Structures are given as structure tokens and as C-alpha cells.
Amino acid sequence: MSREIALPPLREGRAAPPDLAERRGQMQAAVDAGAWKTIRPPVEEHFAGLRTLRFKPDGAPRGYMLQLHGGGFRIGRPEFESLFAEALAVRCGIEVVVPQYRLAPESPFPAGLADALAALQALRVEAGDMPLIVGGDSAGGGLAASLGVLTAAGDGPQIDGLVLLSPWLDLRVTARAYAANAATDPMFSKESADVAAELYLQGFDPAHPLVSPLLAPIDTWPPTLISVGTGEVLVDDSRLFHDKLVAAGVPVELSAIDGMEHVAVVRGLALPGSAETLAAVAAFVERVLQR
Numbered sequence: 001m002s003r004e005i006a007l008p009p010l011r012e013g014r015a016a017p018p019d020l021a022e023r024r025g026q027m028q029a030a031v032d033a034g035a036w037k038t039i040r041p042p043v044e045e046h047f048a049g050l051r052t053l054r055f056k057p058d059g060a061p062r063g064y065m066l067q068l069h070g071g072g073f074r075i076g077r078p079e080f081e082s083l084f085a086e087a088l089a090v091r092c093g094i095e096v097v098v099p100q101y102r103l104a105p106e107s108p109f110p111a112g113l114a115d116a117l118a119a120l121q122a123l124r125v126e127a128g129d130m131p132l133i134v135g136g137d138s139a140g141g142g143l144a145a146s147l148g149v150l151t152a153a154g155d156g157p158q159i160d161g162l163v164l165l166s167p168w169l170d171l172r173v174t175a176r177a178y179a180a181n182a183a184t185d186p187m188f189s190k191e192s193a194d195v196a197a198e199l200y201l202q203g204f205d206p207a208h209p210l211v212s213p214l215l216a217p218i219d220t221w222p223p224t225l226i227s228v229g230t231g232e233v234l235v236d237d238s239r240l241f242h243d244k245l246v247a248a249g250v251p252v253e254l255s256a257i258d259g260m261e262h263v264a265v266v267r268g269l270a271l272p273g274s275a276e277t278l279a280a281v282a283a284f285v286e287r288v289l290q291r
Helices: 018-032 078-092 111-127 139-152 190-201 235-247 274-290
Strands: 043-047 050-055 064-068 095-099 132-137 161-165 224-229 252-257
Touching (some): 043 111, 050 078, 050 111, 064 078, 064 111, 078 274, 095 111, 111 132, 111 139, 132 139, 132 274, 224 274, 235 252
Parallel strands (some): 064 095, 064 132, 132 161, 224 252
Antiparallel strands (some): 043 050
16 A cells, blocks of 8 residues: 555634534433443543543453444544443453544544544554454444554554444445435435535545545555445445455455444444344454454
């Protein structure tokens, strides 16, 4: 992969529109009401300068996972990952670390990716030689893949595996599935993708490989698991990226589940497809740990 792929300079953003501020307030109220409350409370700390939640296993961790929350780059919170992160920590014996990266439009690209990279670098130091997996859902899946791009270009630390849950990998928002699956995806749409992309990019090229990892050159890449529902508007992103990794000789698994909604395993462990997804992720993590 070309070493010319590097993190661009940070840019000034703009204030959040009233409707976005209202949605953020609703999310905070849901968090305060215990919407994502876990059996064992996570450890909250500042890590790499970021507010971070840590979900710890019983005993010493066998490895680490940096999990990046979704929310279209504009409304996400670490609490979104709580149920999934706790289940994975307990099931696999790993420590799952979920940072709060900066959000658009106040902090447009590449601020969120810069924060994710800082967290990855710090966690790599903490993990030492232990396995370190990077995961993310939706926009967070895109950021996770962008970290893979940076690492492959020599601008990031070693990643031992990638877990991409309904990842948003192409911010050009031109995939056929936006129209084909509009009626079967209640969580995401072309309209919301267009709005989120504009808030995040604010004039930056959507075809840049760190914005749209689907378009990045792939020479070396860590083993990867991609999970998506077949009725999602982002299913083309997942399938095309899977095919690209296969062509590059990368060990990759695509778990495409009928009837599973966008990032179901993060939203609720009892939702259709969540149990299958959690099992697939746990099996993938186990293979990375044993490798």
C-alpha cells in the first residue's frame, strides 16, 4: 500500500444544527435513564485524552479490543457499545476499550479518525505483544477500516484482526443498495447518509481512501470479519470490501444474515441476527487469540 496515505491536517468545523443537538440530548437522556446499562459497570477513564469506557473480563485479559461506536460520525457515544462489549469481554476473556472520538460538524474529518488513531497507539503500547483487535459498527466500522488503511501504509501500529459490523465504507453514497433496500432498512437511508456525510466531510473528497476505505489500495491487511444484514442499505459496502480483500489474499469472513437490521448486535442481544453475529465475532476473536 502506498505510504502517501497519511492523516490530513485537522480542520475547523461549524456548530451543530438544532435538530442534531436535540437528538444528542435525547441520546444523553437515554443513557442517563440506563438504556445501555450493563450487569457490571464499565470503568470510565480518560485514555489517550479521550473519555473512554473499559469493559473488563474475569481475571487478566487474554487480549484487547478497541471498539469504535457508530452514530454517523455525529451522534455516537461509547455507551452504545455497552451490551455488546460486556458480552464479548465475558465470553472471550478480552478487555474491550471504547473511546469517545470527536464528532461532526464541530469536528469534521479527520478529527474522529485522529482520535481513533491516538487510542489505537496508546492501546498498542498497553497491550504490548498481546493480541489487539480493532472493531466498530456503522460509522465506527468505517473508522476501524480506516485505521487498517493507516496501519497498512505504515502510519499506525500493528492490528491483529478487524471486526466490521455493518460498516460504512464508501461515503460517496452511490451504492445500488440505498435504493434496492430502502424499504427493508428502517435504521439508515440515503437521505440520512447524505446528511451525515456532508456534516463529516464539509467539502473534503469522499473518495479519499481514509474517508472511504472501500476505495483504498489493499496490499497487506489483518484478518477480518465483516457482519451485515442482507436487507441493509450498507450491504453493498460489506460485500464489495469482502470481495476486495479476497482478491488481495486476505483472510476474511463475510457473515451476511437475512432479516438482521443495521448493527443489531450492538442495539440489543435479543434482536434477530444478534446471537449469530455475537457467535461469529467470538469465534473470530478466539482464532486471533490462538494465532
